[in-house]
Amino acid sequence: MSDTNQNVDLVIHYKEVATLSSFQCPILKPTNYTVWVIRIKTILEANGLWEMIEPLETIEPNVKKDKTATANLFQSLPEDFVLQVAKCKCAKEIWDTLKTRHVGVDRVQKARLQTLKSEFELLQMKEDESIDSFTAKLNAIVSRANGLGSTFDESTLVRKLLNYVPEKFIQIVASKNSTRI
Structure with a gap:
């Protein structure tokens, strides 16, 4: 009977691992911030973790969810970015730090895109x-x-x-x- 219980535990454990790895986190690069935000936000929402980035007033902080959201964010960052946000204490702080850093890059990309559209029109x-x-x-x-x-x-x-x-x-x-x- 103990052999059967071990098999059941193994199957349950396998299902948990499969659920956690069902979404591959995109890697943030200097040129893909806007698309990265869309993808990682979708992954966090699908896993019920987006509330750690944009908390609702009625929801109590959940340490486990925050750690999971933080792990997802760290998984999506290259080493040099990880080092820049390593001292952040929660997922929201990491998100806000990345947003602050890339908002200028995003504006530059939008300006370049507008220039290209003008070039196309002319x-x-x-x-x-x-x-x-x-x-x-x-x-x-x-x-x-x-x-x-x-x-x-x-x-x-x-x-x-x-x-x-x-x-x-x-x-x-x-x-x-x-x-x-």
Whole structure:
């Protein structure tokens, strides 16, 4: 009978481990703060830990939940960031420290993104420019925007291409576009 109890304990223990590891924490990098916030917040909410970051007035502090939230945050940080927040006493303090540090970076990224969107709006094809050269410029802007966490939808790109390509190239653009769709 004791063998059966050991098997049951093992199964229960395994299920607990599987539940804790069901979400992989994203790693915070100097360039991904906004996306990291969305992902880690979702993970903390899914595990019932977000209240440790944004506590409700009616909820008593829960030391175990705070330690679990802290562990999740530490797991998502590279070593140099861990050292910067190691003296923080709770998950909320870690969160606030990271937010303060990255809010400037976030503003810079938003400014860069706005510059890219302006560059996109002002981009026009020159008369002596090839379609491949113009689409390469469009793709470069799109790639840089993707690196900043933003995307241009396909209809916006197609509209841009059709509006600024000289009429003599419209048939070529249409045929290239139809092969991609």
